[in-house]
Amino acid sequence: MEETMAPKTRVSKKFDENAEMLKNVLGIGVSYDVAWREFEIAGKKAAILFVDGLIKDLPIVEIMQNFAFLERENLTPNTLHKLLAKYVTYVKAAPTDKLEDVVNKVLAGFLALIVDGMEEAILIEARQYPGRNPEEPDIERVVRGSRDGFTETILFNTALIRRRLRDPRLRTEILQAGVRSKTDICVAYLEDVANPDLVKTIKQRIMDIKIDGLPMAEKSVEEYITTGNWNPLPQVRYTERPDVAADHLLEGHVLVIVDTSPSVIIAPATYFHHLQHAEEFRQNAFIGVYLRWVRFIAVFASLFVLPLWYLFSIEPQLLPASLKFIGVEKHGEVPLLLQLIIAEIGLDMIRQSTIHTPTPLATALGLIAAFMIGDVAIKVGLFTAEVILYLAVAAVGTFATPSYELGMANRIFRLFLLLMVGALKLPGLIIGIGAVLILVARTKPFGVPYLWPLIPFNWAALKHLLVRPTLPMKNIRPSILRPIDTTRQPSAAPAKKRLPRKIRNQNRLSGKKN
Template sequence: MAPAAIEDKTSLSKDLKVNQDLLDEKLAFDKNFDLVRREMEIGGKKVLMVFVDAFANADLMVEILQKLTALDRQDLSVDAFKKLFYQHINYVEVDQTEYLEDLIEKMLSGPLVLLVDGIDHGIILDVRTYPARSPQEPDLEKVVRGSRDGFTETLVFNTALIRRRIRDPKLRMEYIQAGNRSKTDIVISYIEDVANEDLVQTIREKISSINIDGLPMAEKAVEELILPGSYWNPLPRVRYTERPDVAAIHLLEGHVLVMVDTSPSIMIAPVTYFHHLQHAEEYRQSPSIGIYLRWIRFIGVAASIILTPLWLLAVLQPQILPNWLSFIGPDKVGKVPIFLQFLIAEIAVDMVRMATIHTPTALATAVGIIAALLIGDMAVGVGLFNAEVIMYTAAVVVGNYLTPSYELSLVNRLFRLFLLVMVGLFKLPGMIIGLALIMALLVFSKSFGIPYFWPVIPFNAKALLNILIRKPVPTSNIRPKIVHPRDSDRQGVPVPARKVGKEQGKNGNSNPKDKNDKQK
């Protein structure tokens, strides 16, 4: 820590009463019912315990205090701090601090703080426990086959889910705090000998330089703060996932994860447009099935962007159609112009989607039925809407739901609306200009310095083939070059697997007797 930063901090006093007055001034115990202070005597010395009620694990506190309260005066007569810290506190997660600000910051994060009269250091015991839910399969990334665990709002749980899948000593979990008031916990995760060092340093510096009072919106606020200068670009330059297996495979490819406490969504950086089209289900099936699923998804996503603008163009400018497609277009337009019908239908779909999100689960199905029958069917029945408009709008909505990335599905919806407006105003030239502008946005956007539309632009045939074709795992031995990994080979030197036979138990532990026999 810089000397200037240390000079701004208040050193703890050896006088317990002075420290207690400083804490009273800073924390206002009389106005915070959940901040608890407990005065007691240990080994003939006055002791003050301070902790947040909801975070303290009572069982751990009782076990620690049973040991401390049994101490005699002579146990702490000489070198009280060293004896207390290194001998008498029978707990693993213990730290110390000599500054008041560090002590308060730690205490408000959950640990218990112990101050002893005659000692100018505070002892910090991490006996916290968080209100947390169990890991469950995320709603947005479900699979037919695969794990059913997902990230939660508790940071230590999320790191454990990744550690369970990658037991590499080179896996790093760097801890950073951001937010002048919120002191939000953030973890940068990467594999040291795989991830690009410059990329890791860039993300580390950007997070460390965050200067804002708080991060209540967690990962989204962090994203906007570390990707400045392009707030109005709708393209998602990081990928969010709630699946530990998805996060683990990106770590192995050389990406960097950013985890923010209180959020179950993990940021993956850097990413391209095609990273948002990958789904775990493709890798839970055989390669041939995976290829089929991937192409169905690609077709659906492409249709969700251009299907309705193309049909509208065919209706407004039917002379561009060949004779064998002359059947395209409505026999009766309806009382509302086709262009306005599409705009109204798009807005209505978004209204129904938002209403379903805010509707209690028991009533969500009823909202969908009302939208489909009472609004859609009745609008066609009275002649306000054309039936084909409803059909094509429903088709593109299905394509939106095929998009694995929720953020990208919203962007595709904006692209579709933009193309509808361009076609409605300028017909064929509008369609061409609209597609060109969308392509320009994809080409000139970047995610932490890497081209967003790679491997199309700049073109990389081998990488593009890997995107179009789901390769078998044994042949997927090269990490993506676009992230500039330090180690591009995923296979490396093969390590013989341990044999599992009768001599090993359920947990894979060998029988010691058999080991001795082999040595003989």
């Protein structure tokens, strides 16, 4: 873009000069989807410019009908003002005197009107992106609750949030990144709640993105705003549910919504944010506590069951007599550690194969993997039966983790612990767990400690983390976010103290207010 048109190139009064420049830049006549329609308005040459497929047909028809019977005296003097006031009847229309703005807006789905003799073009927002209707997200399903989810259209996503938060202080600022893609990125926050420094940091990091394009949308943006590194822990949370996004806005988080992505970024996020699920708050508090603890146990199992079982298998003297049944009587021809590594890689192969397999065949693939491959591997001696059992327990724990990104990180940690146990046995497990804890404790997305409220310790927040509170009890926003307004349920204002009657009478006589 910068190579073909200077940023300060202005709209010319001469229609032919504008036409030549825009046709060269946009490849009109070469690109079949860029439309240039010339006609006359009150005897003046005019044209509309748009990208076919990104705009509604009806506004084009209505605008051209309005121009069909105009005479010159209808538009003179002050042609621009009269066009905008009387004949361009669409809701969102604005002039621009920069050809660069015309090109950028047309590629974003706007309709541009160029008229001979006018030093400004009129940009009309009549875009209609191809997209799907809101549907329930596959990975955040609930038994009871709303069934709408974010889509690939940024305007739909902000509308879904606005529907749940009708607060005039909700801000949805639009930014752009990518020299060629010019991807729309929305930063959403509650102005009187979110920490201004956090909002400023996120916006600045988005504006600092220097790359030709962001076709991978939210994931590419995440790596820029978190100053991407090799830490496997997810430093932001993703959601495809508008209710989850709205709830985090009320806590003081900031949302990053990227056009073409149905996943919204919630920043910042701690380890425990990734363990929460909307289902807990769609049931009563007692059931919510039960579901939360089942999930905690599943995540613990996904991390530690397999390394602990392997340790007890190679060091059976660590087990008390009542637990001697844990382990294997015969390790087989293949070393146990190699069996575990092969099984872990095989599980990932099955998962990826399921993703790439058409839905009607995915069930058949799972049956083949579970029964045929697993059963035959045990019978021929490649695996022991216990390896398959404990790997399945770990896999179930991984799939029970609400955050897909955290589940993948925990899988990497599990492999690391297995290798440490294989190398150093019990000391290896202790060193491995210590290394993982140090990594987690040192992770600070946007300056927020990843293990808060455990490190640094905050009993009030930790209590609500361990036991899902009832909503009347959930009246304080997370202090670690440093929100402007810390209270979600402010108590009623204290009653005004009534003055004694004698003083009220004296005030009334003197003209003072009681």
